[in-house]
Amino acid sequence: MGATLVVAGCVSTPVASAAQSGSGSGTGSTSEQKDFAYAAKESKVPESVLMGVAYEESQWDVHQGRNTSGGYGLMSLTDVTPSMVAGGGAGAADRADLASLASDPALHTLTAAAKLIGVPARQVRTDRRDNIRAAAALLASYEKKLRGGTPADPDAWYAAVARYSGSSDKAAAEGFANRVFTRMKAGAERTTAEGQRVDLPPQPSLHADTSGVASLGLAETSTSGTDCPPDLDCQSAPAATTNYQVADRPADGMKIDYIVIHDTESSYQGAIDEFQNPAAGDAANYTMRASDGAVTQSVADKDLAFHAGNYWFNMHSIGIEHEGYAAHGASWYTQAQYEDTADLVTYLAEKYHVKLDREHIIGHDNVPGPIDANVAGMHWDPGPYWDWNRFMALLDAPTDEGRHGVGPVGTAVTIAPAFASDQQTVNVCPVDDPTGATGSCTDQTAPSNFLYVRTAPSATAPLADDPYVHADGSPGTDEISDWSATVSAGQQFVVAGRHGEWTAIWYGGQKVWFDNPHAANTVRARHVKILTTAGDTAAPLFGEAYPDVSEYPAGLGVDVAAPFSKYTLPAGQQYVATASPAHRDDFYPANGTTRPTEIYVQGAGTVYTIQYNHRLALVNASDVQAG
Numbered sequence: 001m002g003a004t005l006v007v008a009g010c011v012s013t014p015v016a017s018a019a020q021s022g023s024g025s026g027t028g029s030t031s032e033q034k035d036f037a038y039a040a041k042e043s044k045v046p047e048s049v050l051m052g053v054a055y056e057e058s059q060w061d062v063h064q065g066r067n068t069s070g071g072y073g074l075m076s077l078t079d080v081t082p083s084m085v086a087g088g089g090a091g092a093a094d095r096a097d098l099a100s101l102a103s104d105p106a107l108h109t110l111t112a113a114a115k116l117i118g119v120p121a122r123q124v125r126t127d128r129r130d131n132i133r134a135a136a137a138l139l140a141s142y143e144k145k146l147r148g149g150t151p152a153d154p155d156a157w158y159a160a161v162a163r164y165s166g167s168s169d170k171a172a173a174e175g176f177a178n179r180v181f182t183r184m185k186a187g188a189e190r191t192t193a194e195g196q197r198v199d200l201p202p203q204p205s206l207h208a209d210t211s212g213v214a215s216l217g218l219a220e221t222s223t224s225g226t227d228c229p230p231d232l233d234c235q236s237a238p239a240a241t242t243n244y245q246v247a248d249r250p251a252d253g254m255k256i257d258y259i260v261i262h263d264t265e266s267s268y269q270g271a272i273d274e275f276q277n278p279a280a281g282d283a284a285n286y287t288m289r290a291s292d293g294a295v296t297q298s299v300a301d302k303d304l305a306f307h308a309g310n311y312w313f314n315m316h317s318i319g320i321e322h323e324g325y326a327a328h329g330a331s332w333y334t335q336a337q338y339e340d341t342a343d344l345v346t347y348l349a350e351k352y353h354v355k356l357d358r359e360h361i362i363g364h365d366n367v368p369g370p371i372d373a374n375v376a377g378m379h380w381d382p383g384p385y386w387d388w389n390r391f392m393a394l395l396d397a398p399t400d401e402g403r404h405g406v407g408p409v410g411t412a413v414t415i416a417p418a419f420a421s422d423q424q425t426v427n428v429c430p431v432d433d434p435t436g437a438t439g440s441c442t443d444q445t446a447p448s449n450f451l452y453v454r455t456a457p458s459a460t461a462p463l464a465d466d467p468y469v470h471a472d473g474s475p476g477t478d479e480i481s482d483w484s485a486t487v488s489a490g491q492q493f494v495v496a497g498r499h500g501e502w503t504a505i506w507y508g509g510q511k512v513w514f515d516n517p518h519a520a521n522t523v524r525a526r527h528v529k530i531l532t533t534a535g536d537t538a539a540p541l542f543g544e545a546y547p548d549v550s551e552y553p554a555g556l557g558v559d560v561a562a563p564f565s566k567y568t569l570p571a572g573q574q575y576v577a578t579a580s581p582a583h584r585d586d587f588y589p590a591n592g593t594t595r596p597t598e599i600y601v602q603g604a605g606t607v608y609t610i611q612y613n614h615r616l617a618l619v620n621a622s623d624v625q626a627g
Contacts, residue, residue, distance in 0.1 A: 044150035073131030080107035088281030089306035096557025106166035159212030166278035170218035243283035258317035284319035293340030312544035329385030342394035356397035358490030399490035412525035424448035453512035457502030467566035508613035538568035539623035547603025581606035
């Protein structure tokens with residue numbers, strides 16, 4: 001990794017932890033099995049039910065704070081803090097309603113379960129046996145409320161398992177319970193990451209009694225359907241309601257301006273399951289399967305999905321996940337995925353009037369951090385092996401249209417290296433590759449979508465630096481997760497100079513250079529808007545665009561968009577911008593108590609989106625002039 005720990009995709013696989021203590025710990029191959037038996041007997045929960053729930057939550061592996069989102073232990077009991085929400089897919093680091101986002105009872109099952117067995121919450125987080133005991137007690141409490149007791153028949157526990165999912169959506173809760181009961185019926189055996197041999201015998205005669213689900217009061221939300229082109233294999237698997245906010249885009253005023261391309265860093269089903277986990281903190285609108293391009297919709301387009309790690313960009317975007325791993329992207333991103341995603345993006349762009357260019361069809365790696373503290377850790381998926389040229393051509397918006405070349409200083413170019421011949425070397429470390437295939441940090445050279453940018457027109461010059469990713473002032477690196485010195489296909493920048501085969505551009509507040517032999521890596525950009533400062537001072541840049549404080553209704557918590565402290569648009573530099581500025585705005589969902597209806601606030605001020613470095617940035621229209 002670079003100077004900071006960054007994560008590739010919106011979804012990541014659970015990380016096994018060795019943290020365990022007390023009587024639940026041990027090195028014997030049956031100690032975990034005994035923990036299940038003990039907890040089941042203590043709380044009078046059928047052992048197969050308890051083990052089935054645990055398998056669905058963790059495959060019986062211990063983890064601490066799954067995806068840093070607050071699901072603890074192999075039972076994934078939740079204890080989500082506002083800071084977890086701030087750093088997750090919601091990207092709500094500086095929002096006034098941050099505490100409200102983390103207050104849902106479904107996000108705090110750990111504390112409730114700990115009280116049931118009379119042990120401190122911290123012990124339930126770290127002790128395997130107490131984690132299982134607490135979860136068993138919680139399941140038993142659900143069953144007692146539903147049926148007045150704890151029947152020995154596993155069939156009778158379906159509704160309690162559905163409630164354990166934590167979802168308030170009927171389809172999502174039933175989906176969780178169905179998977180648990182399918183696992184119980186088929187059985188499973190596994191050696192866990194801790195070396196524990198665990199065996200769930202099959203129960204082929206199991207017949208789940210679903211009658212109790214009706215008494216749970218679960219909602220059938222608008223995400224129960226799908227909105228896809230008619231020729232796509234499209235199904236619905238609604239996300240947990242804690243992983244998105246109900247809205248009415250664009251009818252409520254929130255315009256959809258961006259479509260964000262992600263990768264899952266997990267399997268297709270793993271991503272869908274994760275979105276149904278109330279503690280996940282993330283959910284994209286759609287997920288595309290690698291093998292055949294099949295798509296699952298988890299969040300309705302009208303709703304605000306937590307996918308981009310930036311709340312304001314979530315307000316104005318639709319997220320599309322792709323089954324795959326960024327470090328192995330070329331072997332995961334299939335033609336079926338490209339074609340079906342192109343069909344979906346074309347459909348969505350036409351429906352919501354999203355412009356088909358690389359300022360609006362973006363990677364997760366192009367989304368800016370909302371505030372200073374989030375910039376360095378923003379995700380880098382879909383990574384260097386997503387073929388932007390190929391994908392944009394499928395949208396009839398090719399990035400390399402026209403003759404390759406470079407115009408004079410002050411004109412714009414589109415980055416357009418040929419993917420197959422753009423052989424770039426990156427360093428991949430185990431932390432970058434959740435598949436486990438990378439045993440040690442290794443260089444790999446492969447067709448890529450990016451070019452390195454340097455401080456001078458020489459292959460030996462240092463890579464450009466970034467004040468957030470490399471706070472010590474050191475240059476960028478070739479680590480696959482380090483986006484600080486790269487430009488990707490389709491991005492547009494203003495020419496700042498030429499020297500032999502090298503081209504200079506304005507990038508991240510500095511003049512940087514990339515190798516451009518025979519101008520083969522660029523196309524002259526036409527019909528673009530170029531911005532410079534309106535005066536002789538630098539213009540502040542932002543990662544989000546909320547209204548002025550005075551524009552909020554009385555009594556509503558105010559969100560303030562603070563400018564970046566280390567990024568500006570310096571006087572004399574030029575950057576490519578969207579054709580039209582967008583309004584500063586904000587959104588507050590209905591919460592059923594103090595806000596019975598949603599509130600959308602639109603300010604009078606407007607902002608341009610600019611191609612600033614590898615990522616986008618926002619600049620006040622009043623601070624710049626267009627040329």
